Amino acid sequence: MTTQLPAEVVSAEPLWRLGTAYFSRKTILTAAELGVFTTLSGNPATADDLAKRLELHPRGARDFLDALVALGTLTREDGLYQNTPLAEHYLNADRASYVGAFLTSADARWNLLVEALRTGDPQNRWGSGPAMFTEQYRTTAAWRNFTAGMDYLNGMIGPVLAEAFDWSSVDSVVDVGGARGNLAAAILSRNPHLTVGVQDLPGVEPVFHEHMAQLQLTGKITFYPGDFFEDPMPSAQALVMSHVLHDWGVAERRKLVAGAFQALPPGGVLLICDPMIDDDRKGPAGALLTSLNMLMVTPHGSEYTPGECRSWLTEAGFVDISASSLGAHNTLVVARRP
Numbered sequence: 001m002t003t004q005l006p007a008e009v010v011s012a013e014p015l016w017r018l019g020t021a022y023f024s025r026k027t028i029l030t031a032a033e034l035g036v037f038t039t040l041s042g043n044p045a046t047a048d049d050l051a052k053r054l055e056l057h058p059r060g061a062r063d064f065l066d067a068l069v070a071l072g073t074l075t076r077e078d079g080l081y082q083n084t085p086l087a088e089h090y091l092n093a094d095r096a097s098y099v100g101a102f103l104t105s106a107d108a109r110w111n112l113l114v115e116a117l118r119t120g121d122p123q124n125r126w127g128s129g130p131a132m133f134t135e136q137y138r139t140t141a142a143w144r145n146f147t148a149g150m151d152y153l154n155g156m157i158g159p160v161l162a163e164a165f166d167w168s169s170v171d172s173v174v175d176v177g178g179a180r181g182n183l184a185a186a187i188l189s190r191n192p193h194l195t196v197g198v199q200d201l202p203g204v205e206p207v208f209h210e211h212m213a214q215l216q217l218t219g220k221i222t223f224y225p226g227d228f229f230e231d232p233m234p235s236a237q238a239l240v241m242s243h244v245l246h247d248w249g250v251a252e253r254r255k256l257v258a259g260a261f262q263a264l265p266p267g268g269v270l271l272i273c274d275p276m277i278d279d280d281r282k283g284p285a286g287a288l289l290t291s292l293n294m295l296m297v298t299p300h301g302s303e304y305t306p307g308e309c310r311s312w313l314t315e316a317g318f319v320d321i322s323a324s325s326l327g328a329h330n331t332l333v334v335a336r337r338p
């Protein structure tokens, strides 16, 4: 039997922090599921009132609501609880920006991590190729939930991407696999000289138009319905692929990069964003964990390193390849067609 190390040498605190991070996530998602944030939107309420309306037993209600205050999703003033701006925007189910359903769907999946690691198989039943998306998102409501989840992620990098590249060097950009146009809108809002488009599957078009109306950009961004493996990518001086390459295996990534090379004019640029893994593969944890998530939701997807990305780009003929951080564990790789 090995001797036990003294507690002052091996503090349990880092592990304890990870454990309570799970409690935090579960508390917030449970509140979303119970409708706490939707009920409180525009209607501040006392703990008693909320407990009655949401059918909560008094024993846990106060701790539950005060934990939500401590976690930054509610405020409590003079005994009245209300949503913080964060909860109002992302956790009120009446808003198009609601991500409760998107985040909750990951919970069930992560319970199947052992299975995914043993088999290498995704823990869903959505098939591969475009079916991975079209089978899963059959209705406009399903596309709305999914694209809201995408915007929650691309919203953290959009404003940075809109400044990180010299957009004055191009006059047009198409966001390939650009979902409901949120990232394209962020680029356009800071670079109004650009002609902007989005290519995505035809099923996305209704939520694209909905989102453009919400952003008061109707008619300002063109939607190109298509399958980026089958149809040519729209021509523009710049193409963006954000959170697209990580959905696919290496052969498909090479095909997408080659497709972009074909669509770009000489001198055109391709901008690739993903939560990339450091070249030494020791971090960041956020990118490595997203990679495990890709294991569970796609047949061949994963995160990858800037070095791997550079090799696919070089093979396709791109030059002047550079990489920079976009924050939120995301890396931007830019490459030019000679």
Ligand SMILES: C[S@@+](CC[C@H](N)C(=O)[O-])C[C@H]1O[C@@H](n2cnc3c(N)ncnc32)[C@H](O)[C@@H]1O
Pocket: 129, 130, 133, 150, 151, 153, 154, 176, 177, 178, 179, 180, 183, 199, 200, 201, 204, 226, 227, 228, 229, 241, 242, 243, 244, 247
């Ligand atoms: C992970 S999401 C990323 C969305 C967006 N670029 C972002 O950064 O939030 C991948 C996108 O690729 C689109 N997509 C998947 N397969 C496609 C295909 N074969 N042709 C065109 N778009 C596709 C999906 O509909 C989805 O909007």
